[in-house]
Amino acid sequence: MNGIDGNYAELQAKLKIDCEKCSGLCCVALYCMKTDGFPANKDAGIPCKHLENDFRCDIHSKLVSKNMRGCLAYDCFGAGQKVTQQYGCGMDWKSASNQAGEIFQVFLIVFQLHQMAWYLIEALSLTFDEYLKSDIRELIFQNEQMTAQRPQEILCLDVEKYRQKVNQTLKEVSENITDSPSGYVKVKDFFGKDFKRANLEGKDFSMSLMIAANLEGCNLCHANFLGADMRDANIKNTDLSQSVFLTQMQINSAKGNINTKLPKNLSHPISWQGL
């Protein structure tokens, strides 16, 4: 497999969160449940009670000790800062409250597009098929064009049509790297399963439920985690550096430690400190 195409390094960097440049969009726009590790149940569009006037979280330093798993795991693929900046100076959801609903909608659309861009950039590094590479580059180009539009135009995008093309392309890439040609669309339930340091090289875990599964010490080279639910999966002392289609949100929601090896584009979350 290739490394990430250097032409897309800049784009990939923009898909990482930068909360300092954001108006706390995830803390307002999303529907949250206390049982999912958020401070309280709240509807979409209602600000979290811990969001301060300057869009900082007043319990940020205590999120780990208070076990706010939902807050710690969430990752917007850079959609928050992108949309905050698209609306420009002084045009955040609070100061332009009549536009708040629109801003939240745009955020949710850009989140989806950025998530697809994340996968497409990695997909480019996973195939040697020049036709497939060309399709992927075209999809990334379209993605950049879409997210560069004005907010009102973003609201009119046919994201589902684009998603279908992306899904088909990712399926083709996945078929060439994992053990299950049609597994991409099949949900598999590995809830709590103990894989006992198994050799899982090239396994297709895409869209699987891996909640609380024990993957410690397994060989996960080229294992495909596209869309897998990794909440509380044990990845301590595990090498995921050659696994594919992982996201920061999956890593944030899993249980790793200092010995967990990650793909270069992902980082160890603060919640793992001391584990």
Ligand code: SF4
């Ligand atoms: S929306 Fe993204 S950038 Fe903004 S606060 Fe949430 S995680 Fe950070």
Ligand code: SF4
């Ligand atoms: S607790 Fe903090 S990070 Fe979590 S939703 Fe509220 S303001 Fe956001």
